[in-house]
Amino acid sequence: xxxxxxxxxxxxxxxxxxxxxxxxxxxxxxxxxxxxxxxxxxxxxxxxxxxxxxxxxxxxxxxxxxxxxxxxxxxxxxxxxxxxxxxxxxxxxxxxxxxxxxxxxxxxxxxxxxxxxxxxxxxxxxxxxxxxxxxxxxxxxxxxxxxxxxxxxxxxxxxxxxxxxxxxxxxxxxxxxxxxxxxxxxxxxxxxxxxxxxxxxxxxxxxxxxxxxxxxxxxxxxxxxxxxxxxx
Amino acid sequence: xxxxxxxxxxxxxxxxxxxxxxxxxxxxxxxxxxxxxxxxxxxxxxxxxxxxxxxxxxxxxxxxxxxxxxxxxxxxxxxxxxxxxxxxxxxxxxxxxxxxxxxxxxxxxxxxxxxxxxxxxxxxxxxxxxxxxxxxxxxxxxxxxxxxxxxxxxxxxxxxxxxxxxxxxxxxxxxxxxxxxxxxxxxxxxxxxxxxxxxxxxxxxxxxxxxxxxxxxxxxxxxxxxxxxxxx
Numbered sequence: 001x002x003x004x005x006x007x008x009x010x011x012x013x014x015x016x017x018x019x020x021x022x023x024x025x026x027x028x029x030x031x032x033x034x035x036x037x038x039x040x041x042x043x044x045x046x047x048x049x050x051x052x053x054x055x056x057x058x059x060x061x062x063x064x065x066x067x068x069x070x071x072x073x074x075x076x077x078x079x080x081x082x083x084x085x086x087x088x089x090x091x092x093x094x095x096x097x098x099x100x101x102x103x104x105x106x107x108x109x110x111x112x113x114x115x116x117x118x119x120x121x122x123x124x125x126x127x128x129x130x131x132x133x134x135x136x137x138x139x140x141x142x143x144x145x146x147x148x149x150x151x152x153x154x155x156x157x158x159x160x161x162x163x164x165x166x167x168x169x170x171x172x173x174x175x176x177x178x179x180x181x182x183x184x185x186x187x188x189x190x191x192x193x194x195x196x197x198x199x200x201x202x203x204x205x206x207x208x209x210x211x212x213x214x215x216x217x218x219x220x221x222x223x224x225x226x227x228x229x230x231x232x
Numbered sequence: 233x234x235x236x237x238x239x240x241x242x243x244x245x246x247x248x249x250x251x252x253x254x255x256x257x258x259x260x261x262x263x264x265x266x267x268x269x270x271x272x273x274x275x276x277x278x279x280x281x282x283x284x285x286x287x288x289x290x291x292x293x294x295x296x297x298x299x300x301x302x303x304x305x306x307x308x309x310x311x312x313x314x315x316x317x318x319x320x321x322x323x324x325x326x327x328x329x330x331x332x333x334x335x336x337x338x339x340x341x342x343x344x345x346x347x348x349x350x351x352x353x354x355x356x357x358x359x360x361x362x363x364x365x366x367x368x369x370x371x372x373x374x375x376x377x378x379x380x381x382x383x384x385x386x387x388x389x390x391x392x393x394x395x396x397x398x399x400x401x402x403x404x405x406x407x408x409x410x411x412x413x414x415x416x417x418x419x420x421x422x423x424x425x426x427x428x429x430x431x432x433x434x435x436x437x438x439x440x441x442x443x444x445x446x447x448x449x450x451x452x453x454x455x456x457x458x459x460x461x462x463x464x
Binding site: 062064065066067068070071072073095099100101102103104105106108109110112113114116117118136137139141142145146148149150151152153154155157158 | 299336337350
């Protein structure tokens with residue numbers, strides 16, 4: 001892939017966005033990391049994002065506050081419990097309560113704004129279709145539709161200079177993502193995947209995201225530096 | 233048009249969104265007004281939005297803070313001067329410095345999130361193609377692309393229950409918008425259009441938006457209750 005000058009990377013602080021950031025660093029001269037604090041139950045991910053951006057050598061890291069917790073609709077913003085101890089089949093059946101309405105559209109819209117100011121050539125997002133739970137906004141048809149919107153939404157897009165939407169993990173299984181991150185030198189100790197961590201940031205080990213993370217490390221044959229004692 | 237149960241209305245506090253709110257009130261049982269404080273130079277519009285929502289009988293009004301001023305890119309968020317005393321031809325030539333990158337995509341994405349939580353059947357936005365300055369994100373092709381994205385972005389959309397994007401002013405001239413607002417009983421004293429008002433909220437009368445507003449009232453033969461003394 002041709003090396004580009006500048007990109008915006010959506011950085012949540014989880015494994016997927018950490019690996020996406022490392023890929024973007026390889027493909028771009030400068031990466032600008034964007035973390036959106038959207039009213040999550042906790043700030044652990046956001047602290048991880050800051051550490052990841054620094055260690056990956058991002059040119060800048062911006063944390064934007066957009067509090068979506070006020071209108072409810074998701075257990076990730078404090079409305080209802082986070083499901084625990086579900087099998088992959090249970091987690092994959094339908095849209096889970098941890099779904100945050102329109103989250104990726106909000107994230108991509110904000111990244112699009114910053115990308116236009118920076119004249120960035122790409123926006124990176126770490127979604128993949130095998131993500132737990134059948135989220136609607138992690139699928140190829142959605143990303144294609146957003147890219148079409150982006151091309152018409154901005155001055156840069158109308159002039160044919162709008163950013164490409166890159167989702168390099170889209171068709172990778174979780175184990176492949178972890179293996180790729182290992183090969184790229186991602187420091188997984190600085191990532192957080194848990195939907196419901198302890199006050200000290202320790203993962204619960206039981207939510208869908210912890211379980212998917214564990215399966216990914218297991219498939220890749222990599223030891224998770226953040227796994228609770230006694231876990232694989 | 234068939235009356236629907238519930239909608240989200242993007243309410244900036246300007247004339248167009250005030251008229252859009254009045255139309256939505258006529259077409260929907262309940263309207264939920266959303267104002268985004270995106271780091272504008274001033275809060276005059278936002279105070280107007282609150283007054284408009286109350287006077288129109290909105291079921292709820294939410295003001296969401298999303299500070300886009302940090303990354304620059306627009307004179308509306310404090311980066312560079314607001315152009316003054318331009319002719320309509322000058323104002324309409326190219327994208328003006330008051331363009332806020334990806335603004336409507338951010339606004340629509342946030343409205344989409346709230347609409348999904350509320351199970352709203354429509355999102356109203358007061359854009360029109362004759363708006364000053366050739367903004368990229370006020371055109372029919374853009375709105376169609378966003379609607380397509382919205383249908384794929386959310387759980388509701390995937391299930392065929394996603395909100396319709398309604399832009400009822402899209403093809404109306406400014407004068408028609410003002411005349412329609414008059415017929416619907418919109419209190420234009422509670423609207424603010426100025427890009428650069430005085431500290432007391434008084435319009436400058438010289439920016440593109442003030443000039444477009446004045447031409448709209450003039451075309452409609454309506455007296456603007458907020459026009460500066462000596463203006464038409």
